[in-house]
Amino acid sequence: MRIGLGYDVHRIAEGRRLVLGGVTLDAPFGLLGHSDADVIAHAIMDALLGSLGLGDIGQHFPPDDPRFEGADSLALMREVVAMIRREGYRVGNVDVMVIAERPKLLPHVPAMRARLAEALGVGERDVSIKATTNEKMGFIGRGEGIAAQAVALVVPLAERGAMA
Template structure:
């Protein structure tokens, strides 16, 4: 099979702070997130999608919250690690699509920067990276402003023939 699809989801509760990290971009907000790392739901969901596409586990297996090395870690390191893993097995991201779910902060003003950051990190064209947002119509924890979530899907394409770089 020359293509693989993966999906991921992440959520963090809001806590103290003055910003959230979204797709490697610092976004001003009245609150931060409660997380072991920087709590970047966009990159965490994307990492799970990449890992899932090749059945390589999930972000918690690669960066366990019980490991103090990842306390406050920049989630861009997680995405680099996941990209290195898939490339080592002969795959590359074909495209990815991320949806951020929250009432606030407003995502629209930051979409271009998030897309650019992700495309640069994955070595793919910016037009292969989709980032969008939705609210939950004031329903549930995101609707009550208690937290933020993201879901991601990715398509991987094989760069190397089977046997020449992994699965």
């Protein structure tokens, strides 16, 4: 088995929709980014790519490439999962910590877990999402951005329960 670590952060931006974990939240702001700026999905993708030494999402989906402008991060995640499978692995589980002062994420976590599990090809129990604040310290604490950290486990396709 292999383990990877991912991190992503985006600035808050008025006039954009807020997408976290593949779910569009009802919020008066979104996150600034070339794609949909889903920090949860981006952190998971970086963790998955890192687990096998495959670089990061910026290498595979460059922010200056017009093909990825406004891209759905879960569609990109499915591409990352396909890369992992081509390497002879599958996703085992992911664990995510979201750092944000607002909005409250707990009511949205079940929907996020379901959307991410589908994109990753795992069960919902294999996707953990936790949220915390930055106690009003730093740029996140001032409400200027949202960050996410993720750890991902990948296991060889030959392991018990692997999908062909």
